[in-house]
Structures are given as structure tokens and as C-alpha cells.
Amino acid sequence: MSTSLFRATPVARSALRAASAVKPAATFVRGKATLPDLQYDYGALEPYISSKIMELHHSKHHQTYVNGLNSALTTIAEAESKGDFTKATSVAPVLNFHGGGHLNHTLFWENLAPASREGGGNPDGALGKAIATEFGSFESFVKQMNAALAGIQGSGWAWLAKDKAANGKLALITRANQDPVTGNLVPLLGIDAWEHAYYLQYENRKAEYFEAIWNVINWKTVAKRFEA
Amino acid sequence: MVNLGNIWQNLLASQAPLQAMTGNATTMSGLATYTLPQLPYAYNALEPYISAQIMELHHSKHHQAYVTNLNNALQAHVAAITSNDIPAQIAQQPAIKFNGGGHINHSLFWKNLAPAESPETNYSEVAPSLAAEIENTWGSFDGFKKAFSAALMGIQGSGWGWLIKESTAGTENSRRLRIVTTKDQDPVVGSGEVPVFGVDMWEHAYYLQYLNGKAAYVENIWKVINWKTAEERFQGSRENAFAELKALL
Ligand SMILES: [Fe+2]
Numbered sequence: 001m002s003t004s005l006f007r008a009t010p011v012a013r014s015a016l017r018a019a020s021a022v023k024p025a026a027t028f029v030r031g032k033a034t035l036p037d038l039q040y041d042y043g044a045l046e047p048y049i050s051s052k053i054m055e056l057h058h059s060k061h062h063q064t065y066v067n068g069l070n071s072a073l074t075t076i077a078e079a080e081s082k083g084d085f086t087k088a089t090s091v092a093p094v095l096n097f098h099g100g101g102h103l104n105h106t107l108f109w110e111n112l113a114p115a116s117r118e119g120g121g122n123p124d125g126a127l128g129k130a131i132a133t134e135f136g137s138f139e140s141f142v143k144q145m146n147a148a149l150a151g152i153q154g155s156g157w158a159w160l161a162k163d164k165a166a167n168g169k170l171a172l173i174t175r176a177n178q179d180p181v182t183g184n185l186v187p188l189l190g191i192d193a194w195e196h197a198y199y200l201q202y203e204n205r206k207a208e209y210f211e212a213i214w215n216v217i218n219w220k221t222v223a224k225r226f227e228a
Numbered sequence: 229m230v231n232l233g234n235i236w237q238n239l240l241a242s243q244a245p246l247q248a249m250t251g252n253a254t255t256m257s258g259l260a261t262y263t264l265p266q267l268p269y270a271y272n273a274l275e276p277y278i279s280a281q282i283m284e285l286h287h288s289k290h291h292q293a294y295v296t297n298l299n300n301a302l303q304a305h306v307a308a309i310t311s312n313d314i315p316a317q318i319a320q321q322p323a324i325k326f327n328g329g330g331h332i333n334h335s336l337f338w339k340n341l342a343p344a345e346s347p348e349t350n351y352s353e354v355a356p357s358l359a360a361e362i363e364n365t366w367g368s369f370d371g372f373k374k375a376f377s378a379a380l381m382g383i384q385g386s387g388w389g390w391l392i393k394e395s396t397a398g399t400e401n402s403r404r405l406r407i408v409t410t411k412d413q414d415p416v417v418g419s420g421e422v423p424v425f426g427v428d429m430w431e432h433a434y435y436l437q438y439l440n441g442k443a444a445y446v447e448n449i450w451k452v453i454n455w456k457t458a459e460e461r462f463q464g465s466r467e468n469a470f471a472e473l474k475a476l477l
């Protein structure tokens with residue numbers, strides 16, 4: 001995952017390879033986070049998610065998280081080089097917020113696809129089976145996920161995740177703000193419940209956004225992450 | 229718990245005609261019902277800094293939802309108390325805090341805004357004692373504005389920024405000011421604080437007009453702060469600040 005999120009330049013990549021041969025600490029090379037391209041046009045998720053929302057969400061909001069992450073990493077690297085661990089530690093909340101924002105949105109874009117292409121429908125195969133086992137049925141899963149989304153107090157995300165500590169059992173979880181899904185939980189499908197994700201189109205009617213988004217869920221991506 | 233909630237909602241619905249007839253806002257459980265306060269100005273009164281569309285949605289939809297959900301949560305809570313169901317009581321607490329906070333915060337917020345260029349927004353004219361304490365604390369109004377704006381911009385996710393007067397036990401006569409930020413709808417109650425004025429940093433407060441440009445919203449909000457209300461809250465007590473809420477029953 002980190003390879004797609006942190007695009008190292010060719011120079012940096014060869015330096016990384018060289019670094020693995022030498023002492024890692026001596027030749028630390030940092031990849032820079034970059035905004036990933038969408039695999040569809042801004043207007044491709046219409047009428048479920050408007051072009052204007054997609055453009056702002058990707059080119060402005062996500063870009064801000066990328067910038068914030070890079071600046072947090074720079075601050076930490078500089079503090080580290082000076083042995084200023086107080087300064088490095090103080091960056092933790094900003095790193096979590098912007099790093100989480102970058103990770104979450106990157107996963108989210110891949111979770112979406114135009115309704116005329118891979119978007120919508122029901123998951124089949126092993127994933128479809130696991131969802132039916134865990135949540136009773138696909139319809140029941142959608143209902144539970146929508147209820148979790150509606151229950152978020154403030155900004156946050158709901159995720160379908162795989163619990164590595166429980167034999168890959170599926171779990172429905174929510175995260176506040178941009179807190180990323182980490183540890184034993186592997187994020188499979190995330191839905192952004194921040195107001196910026198729907199407000200221009202749905203205003204205060206967020207339940208309509210939660211209903212609509214199922215038309216553009218890319219189950220292929222979810223299945224791939226589930227089987228990985 | 230869900231079922232319990234439904235039962236109470238049904239009960240409430242069946243009482244609604246009676247309430248409408250008698251104008252009595254209390255329910256069979258003896259609980260008062262909170263209502264949406266009227267804005268002290270028109271929806272378009274804060275233009276061009278806050279659009280009429282934002283104000284209308286914010287007040288008539290968002291604030292109304294907090295009021296409705298607060299009343300529902302309180303009814304469910306009372307039902308849980310009546311039936312000695314402690315888990316069900318605890319289960320309602322997040323909803324009471326969230327929706328009660330939403331109701332309190334927005335009620336305070338509307339009153340600490342005023343049309344730009346109106347007498348109430350004339351800081352040095354209408355807020356002499358607050359201005360003195362602000363300058364005493366931050367050196368100058370600009371110093372305060374910078375610190376408050378930075379606090380607003382630092383909020384991660386949904387939340388509020390407040391100027392508060394400290395008022396813990398033994399410091400009731402304190403004039404000490406502090407800037408605090410709160411997450412989601414956490415209200416500035418319970419820890420001895422007098423809210424002087426607050427700024428809503430949820431995206432719904434600015435997105436239709438400012439989109440992702442929240443720095444511009446933060447810059448413009450200063451044009452519509454009601455310093456007269458702020459001065460009154462600064463000179464008053466906690467009880468005064470929340471008295472208007474009690475009146476909304
Ligand atoms: Fe987002």
C-alpha cells in the first residue's frame with residue numbers, strides 16, 4: 001500500500017535500494033506523498049456524486065492532506081536530525097490527521113467507480129459470502145453501514161474492515177475525523193461522512209447521500225483487498 | 229433500546245394533537261420540550277459574509293434536528309429511568325450530550341452574531357470592558373483576533389471555537405479570558421466557563437459559500453460578531469449566559 005501512496009522519485013528509489021545495502025539510519029531517504037490520480041473523471045459518478053463535489057474533494061481537500069502530511073514529515077525529520085524529540089512528538093496529532101486524511105481518501109477513490117462501469121451491484125464470491133455470514137445479508141449490511149454512518153457525531157468515516165487478529169473476520173467500524181484504520185484492522189471499504197463529501201449536492205440530507213453512494217461502490221476493489 | 233425509543237416516539241406522536249390544542253409544551257412524563265429559537269434577524273441579514281441559504285439551512289434544518297433529537301433522547305432517557313434500566317440510560321447519554329450541545333451551541337451562536345455595520349458590531353463602542361480585558365490578555369485586538377483565528381483553523385474535523393470567561397469555584401468574580409476549542413457539539417458547560425462568543429467550524433456553517441476556503445470564512449466572521457451580546461455575557465454570570473436557553477422550553 002505504501003508504495004502507491006509514496007511515490008519515490010527514480011533517484012530516491014535507487015537511493016532506497018542502496019540504502020537497504022548499507023546502514024538504514026545513515027542514508028535515510030524520504031518519499032514524498034503525492035495526490036493520486038482518479039481512475040475516472042470528476043463527472044463520472046453523477047448523478048450520485050456531483051462533478052463539483054468530486055473536483056473540490058480531490059483537488060482541494062485531498063491535496064491539503066497531502067501537503068499537511070509532507071510538511072509534518074519534514075518537521076519530524078528536521079527535529080529528528082537535531083535530536084529535538086519534544087518537537088518531533090508535538091507533530092503527532094497533525095501527522096495523524098493529515099496522514100490519515102491522505103490514506104483514507106486514497107482508499108476511498110479506489111472504492112468508487114462509475115455506475116455505468118464497475119460501480120454498484122452486489123459483491124459476489126468469497127466477499128459476498130463473508131458479508132452474508134457476518135451481517136445476515138447484503139441488504140442488512142448496507143442498512144448497518146448506513147446506520148453507522150448516520151450515527152457519526154461530527155466528521156468521520158465508516159469502514160468495512162478485515163480483522164487480522166480474528167481470522168479475517170469482517171467488522172463494521174467508524175473513525176472520528178481522519179483517524180486511519182490501522183493495526184490488525186485492514187480497511188476494505190470506506191465511506192467519507194464529512195460534510196464536504198456531500199453538502200453541495202445533498203445539503204443537510206445526509207441520509208440521501210448514504211443511500212446514493214451504493215450505486216457507485218467498486219466491489220472489485222473491495223474484493224481484492226479482502227482476498228489480499 | 230431502539231424499541232424503547234420507538235415506543236416513546238409513538239407516545240409522543242399520539243400526544244401531539246393534545247399539545248397543539250392546549251399549547252402545553254410539557255409531555256406526560258413531565259418533561260419540557262425544547263423548541264427552536266427564533267433568529268434575532270432575517271436569514272439574509274448577515275450577507276454578504278454569511279449567505280441567506282446557509283443561514284436558512286443552518287437554523288431551520290441543522291439546529292432543528294438537534295432540538296428534535298434532543299427531545300427524543302430525553303424522552304427515551306426518562307423512559308429508561310422509569311423502568312430502572314441503567315444500560316438504556318447510559319445508552320442515551322451520548323445523544324443527550326451531542327444534541328443538547330448542538331442546541332446550546334447554536335442558540336448561543338445566533339445571538340452572538342449581528343448584521344455587519346450594525347451598532348452591535350462596533351467593538352470599541354459597545355464592548356468597553358470586554359475590550360479592555362482582551363487587550364490586557366492578548367496585547368491588542370489584532371493579537372486576540374490572530375490567536376482566535378489560529379485556534380479556529382487548527383480544529384481537526386467538526387467543532388467550535390469559543391472565547392470564554394473563567395468561572396470555576398472561587399473564581400466567580402474572575403475576568404480572566406481564554407480561547408477554547410471543542411469538538412463536534414461538545415458544549416461549553418460543566419467546567420465553570422462563561423461563553424462570551426462562539427464560532428461554528430462545522431463545514432455546514434460555511435461550505436455552500438466558501439467551499440474549502442475556510443480561512444476566508446474565519447476572516448469574515450469578524451464582520452458579524454455581536455460585541456454587545458459578548459459584552460453582556462462577559463459582564464454576567466454562567467447562569468445569565470444560559471438563562472436564554474431555559475427560556476426556550
Ligand atoms: Fe473527505
Ligand SMILES: [Fe+2]
Pocket residue numbers: 286290334428430432433
Ligand atoms: Fe452548526
